[in-house]
Amino acid sequence: MTTTDNGFTATRRLILKGAVTVALVGLGNISFGLAPVFAAANDKYPEDAFKQKSNADAIKSLYGKTAEPSDKVKLDAPEIAENGGVVPISVSSTLADVTSISILVSENPNALAASYKIPPGTIPSVANRLKMAKTSNVIAIVEAGGKLYSTTKEVKVTVGGCGG
Amino acid sequence: MASTIRVRATSSGETTEVQALIQHPMDSGFVKDAKGEIIPPHFIQQLTFEYDGKPVFTADWGGGVSKDPYVKFAFKGGKKGGDLKVSWVDNKGATDTTTAKIQ
16 A cells, blocks of 8 residues: 555656656747847847857857957967866946947857846946867957947967867 | 756945856767767756846857856845845756845
């Protein structure tokens, strides 16, 4: 009797687990199918932007416009990264009304590495650690007042972060 | 299970500085294992921070973010003892959430 009960409970759990997994996979597919136009403006994960190979395509997919160079975007990155797997990079800006900050690594298989949404009241400054396949330009994009501004810096990598 | 998220939020009165470290493989899908087989992509796609029911920071990540990712930012406001909710979702649909007290 007890064993039957246990067996039944286990089966029910498995079924529930399965249902949750299916629901999650389903959600993933829906967001995948959505058009990425102005993805940075809403809360959706900009899946397509992260799949683009070049800087230009990733920026276009993410924002739908191009960036102009600006000295008001500050990009802190090492001149030489000994380990391409962990490159500390930080971006900040003195521009007003910053709504997002994105970081791209030109020579990576997918250029876009990270994109941060900055709601009002959050300081336009972010630090993180990125992977770099090889020596490459790192591009910081700041979206402020609906316009895009960028700064580029080359980081030399002695050991790549993307394996063989 | 212990949380994958370690977060420290410190208030200086005017702003709250947040540092988060998450345990995650962040496999990009471009790396091969010892047998020469591609390790399938497995990375956090979205990481959100909420204070007082409102998002204060959202990170959208690709496979180019380092393993066991780290991020630091700051926001205005945030009281000592207030709750900062942190959650992530990865490309396989896995999630984790934690709540940290602002110090």
